[in-house]
Amino acid sequence: MQLAFTEQQQAFRAEIRSWLQANVPAQTLQTFDTEEGFQQHREWEATLNQGRWGMVTWPEALGGRGCDLIEWLIFEEEYYRAKAPLRVNQNGIFLLGPTLMEYGTEEQKARFLPAMAEGRDVWAQGWSEPGAGSDMAAIRSTAQLQGDKYIINGQKTWSTRAVWADWLFGMFRTDPDSERHRGLTFILVPLNTPGITVRPIPQLDGLPGFAEIFFDNVEVDVSNRLGDDGAGWAVAMATAGFERGLMLRSPARFQETARRLVELYRANEASASHDPQIRDAVMRAYLDAESYCLSTYQTACRLSQGGKIGAESSTNKIFWSELDQNMHATAMSILGARAELLPHAPAAEGVGTWLDGWLFSQSGPIYAGTNEIQRNIIAERMLGMPR
Amino acid sequence: MDFTFSEDQLLFQDSVRGFLVNEISPERLRAGWETDTGRDPALWQQFAELGLTGITVPEEHGGLGMDAVDFVLLAQECGYVALAEPLVNHALVAVPLLQDIGGELAARWLPLAATGEARIIAAVEQNLMVEDAHVADLLLLEREGQWFALEQGQFSCERSESIDPGRRLYTVTVPAGAAPIADGERASALRSASLNRGALGCAAQALGLAQRMIDLSVQYTAERKQFGKAIGSFQAVKHHMANVAVRLEYAKAPVHRAAYAVAEDAAGAALAVAQAKLMACEAANLAAKNSIQVHGAMGYTWEVDLHIFMKKAWALANTWGDAGWHKQQVAAVIFADGAALGAGATFQ
Ligand SMILES: Cc1cc2nc3c(=O)[nH]c(=O)nc-3n(C[C@H](O)[C@H](O)[C@H](O)COP(=O)(O)OP(=O)(O)OC[C@H]3O[C@@H](n4cnc5c(N)ncnc54)[C@H](O)[C@@H]3O)c2cc1C
Numbered sequence: 048m049q050l051a052f053t054e055q056q057q058a059f060r061a062e063i064r065s066w067l068q069a070n071v072p073a074q075t076l077q078t079f080d081t082e083e084g085f086q087q088h089r090e091w092e093a094t095l096n097q098g099r100w101g102m103v104t105w106p107e108a109l110g111g112r113g114c115d116l117i118e119w120l121i122f123e124e125e126y127y128r129a130k131a132p133l134r135v136n137q138n139g140i141f142l143l144g145p146t147l148m149e150y151g152t153e154e155q156k157a158r159f160l161p162a163m164a165e166g167r168d169v170w171a172q173g174w175s176e177p178g179a180g181s182d183m184a185a186i187r188s189t190a191q192l193q194g195d196k197y198i199i200n201g202q203k204t205w206s207t208r209a210v211w212a213d214w215l216f217g218m219f220r221t222d223p224d225s226e227r228h229r230g231l232t233f234i235l236v237p238l239n240t241p242g243i244t245v246r247p248i249p250q251l252d253g254l255p256g257f258a259e260i261f262f263d264n265v266e267v268d269v270s271n272r273l274g275d276d277g278a279g280w281a282v283a284m285a286t287a288g289f290e291r292g293l294m295l296r297s298p299a300r301f302q303e304t305a306r307r308l309v310e311l312y313r314a315n316e317a318s319a320s321h322d323p324q325i326r327d328a329v330m331r332a333y334l335d336a337e338s339y340c341l342s343t344y345q346t347a348c349r350l351s352q353g354g355k356i357g358a359e360s361s362t363n364k365i366f367w368s369e370l371d372q373n374m375h376a377t378a379m380s381i382l383g384a385r386a387e388l389l390p391h392a393p394a395a396e397g398v399g400t401w402l403d404g405w406l407f408s409q410s411g412p413i414y415a416g417t418n419e420i421q422r423n424i425i426a427e428r429m430l431g432m433p434r
Numbered sequence: 435m436d437f438t439f440s441e442d443q444l445l446f447q448d449s450v451r452g453f454l455v456n457e458i459s460p461e462r463l464r465a466g467w468e469t470d471t472g473r474d475p476a477l478w479q480q481f482a483e484l485g486l487t488g489i490t491v492p493e494e495h496g497g498l499g500m501d502a503v504d505f506v507l508l509a510q511e512c513g514y515v516a517l518a519e520p521l522v523n524h525a526l527v528a529v530p531l532l533q534d535i536g537g538e539l540a541a542r543w544l545p546l547a548a549t550g551e552a553r554i555i556a557a558v559e560q561n562l563m564v565e566d567a568h569v570a571d572l573l574l575l576e577r578e579g580q581w582f583a584l585e586q587g588q589f590s591c592e593r594s595e596s597i598d599p600g601r602r603l604y605t606v607t608v609p610a611g612a613a614p615i616a617d618g619e620r621a622s623a624l625r626s627a628s629l630n631r632g633a634l635g636c637a638a639q640a641l642g643l644a645q646r647m648i649d650l651s652v653q654y655t656a657e658r659k660q661f662g663k664a665i666g667s668f669q670a671v672k673h674h675m676a677n678v679a680v681r682l683e684y685a686k687a688p689v690h691r692a693a694y695a696v697a698e699d700a701a702g703a704a705l706a707v708a709q710a711k712l713m714a715c716e717a718a719n720l721a722a723k724n725s726i727q728v729h730g731a732m733g734y735t736w737e738v739d740l741h742i743f744m745k746k747a748w749a750l751a752n753t754w755g756d757a758g759w760h761k762q763q764v765a766a767v768i769f770a771d772g773a774a775l776g777a778g779a780t781f782q
Contacts, residue, residue, distance in 0.1 A: 048436060048437060048438065048439065048440075048503050048690070048694050049435065049436040050435065050436075050437060050691060050694050050781055051435065051781065052435055052781065053435065056435060060778070117435050121778075123777070124777040124778035125777075125778065127776075127777045128776065128777045128778055298777075299777035299778070300777075302775075302776050302777045302779070302780070303776050303777050305775070305776070306775040306776030306777075306779075309768055309769070309773070309775055312769075313769065326765075327761070330761060330764055330765060330768065333764070333768050333775070334709055334712060334713060334764065335684070337688070337709060337780060338684045338685070338687065338688050338709070338713055339684065340780045341437075341687035341688055341690075341691050341780065342683065342684050342686070342687040344435070344437045344687070344780075344781075345437040345438070345686070345687040345690065347437075348435065348436055348437040348438045349437075349438055352438060359679075359683055362679060362680045362683040362684070365676075365680050366680055366683075366684055419669075419673070421676075422669075422672065422673045422676035422677070423669065423672060423673075423676075425676040425679050425680070426666075426672030426673065426675055426676045426679075427672070429679060430648065430652050430672075430675055430676070430679060431652060432652055432655065432656065432666040432667070432671075432672050432675065433656055433663075433664045433666050433667040434667060
């Protein structure tokens, strides 16, 4: 055990820090749940990519830096410290990217990864359907193979950032007689294909952060299939693994929220001290965020020495989503009567972005597999309790 | 950056776990409750043969010369079996303290600690009760800012019974006229270091206790049937245990980092230890709460083994600094002006 960064790691940190200082837009971008904000974030992805900072863990040939997980964590720390923009293409780079590297053909990797890295292709994820939420194996949208084309029919929903995204990766039933996990295929679909209708769905904040997508005889070339026909479940599980596992929510994000929470508490200590639970909740936020960081480093080190991510990774999603919810709930308590005010409201001084964060934190225990489903997985696969 | 244990450390943990689980059954613990001292010299002898009594004693004094990182995984295993012998105090707190004290005292007692001939116990002001004072061949005791080194027979102690029959707790009276071996700033430095080590020992044992309670509960709920099914198949029962697993999973790395900070005598050791103890004891307390619930009335009995682990977890949460004490340590750091918080600050 050696809990200090090497010189090389420190140099890496210094390099990304100075690049971010020079390049992070001085003015906060608009939210990517507006058309203009989406475009601004797409341009930011291109800037990141020019600096080869788009996805540092990717191989150099694909515009990455071949970084290991520790360097990735360092990158994330500097990224959040610098208050750099949220990643509009996170479903692409964090989830589909690694899946493509594992299951994609060489041709597919060359075709999709660079465009993804440049922010030219922004990706949406198409798994959920009206009748298939937690029970993803209940997917009914079909893709029928005709010659060298799949003909897609059906409906996807809750697809994040699909309103302005370019592509969708999704799962479709290719074997009409199949049931449950069998007969599903992982297909990459350009969202501008004729027959596709994208209908925006306003989220809690009123902005169209996700969409439902209707498919009416949509033709997609068979070369857009990822993995084998009928093997979609295994491919999707790999993506879900990245999502729940290390990549989607790095500790830096929550450590910064915890740091801001300590600041908020100190700035409002006089009123916040009327509720003695607040001080404890702030401390708890700090402790949990630090523990999440420590555990992630420990896992990252274990993985880089050849270890495998196991069922314990389901604990990860519960931990960060509940931490995020608790931290924002605490911030709302500190803000008191101001908590409900929109940031631009005249009386909203000092509310910052807490309200937005609070709203979004409500979705953490739902998306990426609800926390109830994660608890089932922990009990059955990690603890070995009976089904 | 390498946050892993070495192959040797993991192998040592495996072999100690095997030994402890084999030797220290709940039946043996219960038998110990009925004896005069509640401690088992034969077992201590076995620890000595395994090198455990001398694990942190420097090699020149006949020990293995290992540190808190080497020992922390073993302390977890001690928790897993609710070990009653004072091995954690001896190896993780008293022996390093003796080294810090140095001089003739250390030269005389370290070799005896290594061979297991002497059981050494340390306690500070925060320990209202001194655990295992009755079997301490040498007691290193801090009271009112002064340290005393007292051999068995040189002090009087009065037992106060705990609800955990495995614990032997004493009020120790320092004999009038005893000469302190340290006072002033030096005494307070020794106290801080000992508190860190003692709290780390509690945290590591709490991890083992939590795991044991999960294991007992998983096993019990697989066997017990109601409504024609194993109760472990009911989601409410599963989620009780999953909640424990989550808290336990995220308490591990803080404990391991605290061990590292203690071994390196790092500036942030007190904070790291406070975090470790708060996280680990919270996990163990949750394990106790949810485990008794999934055991039903069986969990409320003296006969079922669960309470052995539950009571120890409850007690450890309040020894070597209770939650309030450790929260103060955290607050002093994070609410200070210019505190290093946020992304990238963890390993600074
Ligand atoms: C902000 C956000 C973004 C999203 N983005 C995407 C996206 O990009 N692409 C995509 O495909 N999907 C996306 N989703 C959808 C998400 O994956 C689903 O919402 C999620 O899988 C739950 O499905 P559901 O909403 O149908 O809830 P349901 O499955 O109807 O669940 C409702 C409640 O019942 C509980 N429940 C259901 N089954 C069980 C069970 N077996 N045991 C215990 N409890 C159970 C759930 O835990 C939950 O509390 C997003 C959702 C949100 C909120």
